[in-house]
Amino acid sequence: MSKEIFAYIEHHDGVLDDSALELINAAKKIDESANVVALVFGTGDNLNKACEEAAKTYNTVWKIDKADLAYPNAELIRPMLVNILPKGSVCLVPHDTFGIDLAPGLSVKMDVPYIPDVVGIDKVEGDKIVAIRQEFSGQVHTHVETDMANGIVITIRPGTFEPDESKGASGEIVDKSADAGDVEAKRKFIEVKEAEAGDVDITQADILVSVGRGIGEEENIELAEELAEALGGVVSCSRPVVDAKWLDHSRQVGTSGKTVKPKVYIAVGISGAFQHVAGIKGNPFIVAINTNPKAPIFQVADVGVVEDCIEFLPVLTEKVKEMK
Amino acid sequence: MEILVCVKRVPDPAENEIEINSDGTDIERDDLVYSVNEWDNYAVEEAIQIKDKVGGSVTVVTVGDEEADEVLRREMAMGADKGIHINDETLEETDGLGVAKALKAVVEKGNYDLILTGAQADDGAAQVGGMLAALLDLPYASLVNYIEIIDDNTLKIGREIEGGNQEISEIKLPCVLSIQTGINEPRYVGIRGIRKVAGVEIPEMELSDLGLSEDEVAPRVKRLDYFIPEMGEGAEILEGDMEEVAEKLVELLKAKGGIK
Numbered sequence: 001m002s003k004e005i006f007a008y009i010e011h012h013d014g015v016l017d018d019s020a021l022e023l024i025n026a027a028k029k030i031d032e033s034a035n036v037v038a039l040v041f042g043t044g045d046n047l048n049k050a051c052e053e054a055a056k057t058y059n060t061v062w063k064i065d066k067a068d069l070a071y072p073n074a075e076l077i078r079p080m081l082v083n084i085l086p087k088g089s090v091c092l093v094p095h096d097t098f099g100i101d102l103a104p105g106l107s108v109k110m111d112v113p114y115i116p117d118v119v120g121i122d123k124v125e126g127d128k129i130v131a132i133r134q135e136f137s138g139q140v141h142t143h144v145e146t147d148m149a150n151g152i153v154i155t156i157r158p159g160t161f162e163p164d165e166s167k168g169a170s171g172e173i174v175d176k177s178a179d180a181g182d183v184e185a186k187r188k189f190i191e192v193k194e195a196e197a198g199d200v201d202i203t204q205a206d207i208l209v210s211v212g213r214g215i216g217e218e219e220n221i222e223l224a225e226e227l228a229e230a231l232g233g234v235v236s237c238s239r240p241v242v243d244a245k246w247l248d249h250s251r252q253v254g255t256s257g258k259t260v261k262p263k264v265y266i267a268v269g270i271s272g273a274f275q276h277v278a279g280i281k282g283n284p285f286i287v288a289i290n291t292n293p294k295a296p297i298f299q300v301a302d303v304g305v306v307e308d309c310i311e312f313l314p315v316l317t318e319k320v321k322e323m324k
Numbered sequence: 325m326e327i328l329v330c331v332k333r334v335p336d337p338a339e340n341e342i343e344i345n346s347d348g349t350d351i352e353r354d355d356l357v358y359s360v361n362e363w364d365n366y367a368v369e370e371a372i373q374i375k376d377k378v379g380g381s382v383t384v385v386t387v388g389d390e391e392a393d394e395v396l397r398r399e400m401a402m403g404a405d406k407g408i409h410i411n412d413e414t415l416e417e418t419d420g421l422g423v424a425k426a427l428k429a430v431v432e433k434g435n436y437d438l439i440l441t442g443a444q445a446d447d448g449a450a451q452v453g454g455m456l457a458a459l460l461d462l463p464y465a466s467l468v469n470y471i472e473i474i475d476d477n478t479l480k481i482g483r484e485i486e487g488g489n490q491e492i493s494e495i496k497l498p499c500v501l502s503i504q505t506g507i508n509e510p511r512y513v514g515i516r517g518i519r520k521v522a523g524v525e526i527p528e529m530e531l532s533d534l535g536l537s538e539d540e541v542a543p544r545v546k547r548l549d550y551f552i553p554e555m556g557e558g559a560e561i562l563e564g565d566m567e568e569v570a571e572k573l574v575e576l577l578k579a580k581g582g583i584k
Contacts, residue, residue: 245509
């Protein structure tokens, strides 16, 4: 049995998102023989560019050109998908800020099961699919099972499937704009406000001392600042520290913050949720300091210290001053 | 404005190391410290701030067992006016869609202009808000980190998107929004505040009160187990007393260009 699998292709003004090349491999994991169809929404030249790029990876590309999709509005795209997707479709969407907006409601409108934030496909037996997810910020994994006989919506965590870089396809671009219908939404896009630049540019730093929830209190940030000063680096942080307003948003590393590429990254009291780790690029030397030896950060770190960071940081800072 | 906020009682991520029980059927729940899901707390704070500006009421609803009552009281101590507790054993086994269906039934019993959920909870699915909106045929926005009231029918909202950028839209009421952390600073709730609402009656509802059958909330997606995958080697853990560990680490940092 061969399923038709659809991959929602994100692009930013015509440039494909990294997820675009990953979804095809997720699809192949579900069904090696499936014809995987790329779904590309947008308008004008940017859309054409994205479709041509997608056609290098996907044998079939469905193009949906609508003037009001210059910026992707999930509230418009969802009903269009319902209009064009055949019954029984498997629909893959990246689990990012757009996918989170689109996919849960899409599954309801298609009346099919939904598996969010999938990090692996364990097995497919007939219509039964067993996927792998994480819970508790990656502290535990789970197998989840459902029946996809009538179709399914799955969001795939970015970065968990290898990208298909082969560019071996010369896919056919099919214009589905008319079938998508004319829809209206009660949510209208206005603009994107770019993040403000902060006092320190963490994206340019070679040495980052990055603090997370484990730092405990605002006044303890100073301990990290002292270490950073001794090392000649700067302080960055994970999301909870920004939410608590202990540090400015411009210091946040992760998908909703900055992508950094230091030589050395010292994660202090950071558990290592994927949204954070995804912001660390360039393969730095990673040191993790955390009381919980099972924290996911130890899986990505080169060196680990299982200590309370509040006690350990002053000791480390002293040693740095002594030994450098 | 009549506002409904959907909240969940979860193991507190700041207080717990999550471990799996011996047969992998569940996490070890015996010694867990529970609290209200962090995202939901921001949603309740936002609802209270809106009520303080334009009037109306804030109702908090949860799907959970007897213990879930405590998170409703906590949120009422923050300033929510009413609580609704959906407590039905059948729902313990349900999935995100089942929870959304139960919440839909609650929404339809009220007259709400705005329905808020946390952007996600302990299972990281980020699904219930979007499903609820779709079931209700209401407009939806996820990961909302800014709300401004334009008029009786319209909100201006910001969504947190990649790179710390913010997507600004207008959305018609009634609508469903999932709230991202950092949108506000949730107020502190003291013991005294909780004591004040200790005696308030919170109505409990079962599936039959919501007009739902067991079949309707039977899970489509089933969690089979919990497991810790075989990982790579992971980090080399430095051993010794704190001084020794610090010394070893400084040597390594020197070698890796971590000291300028």
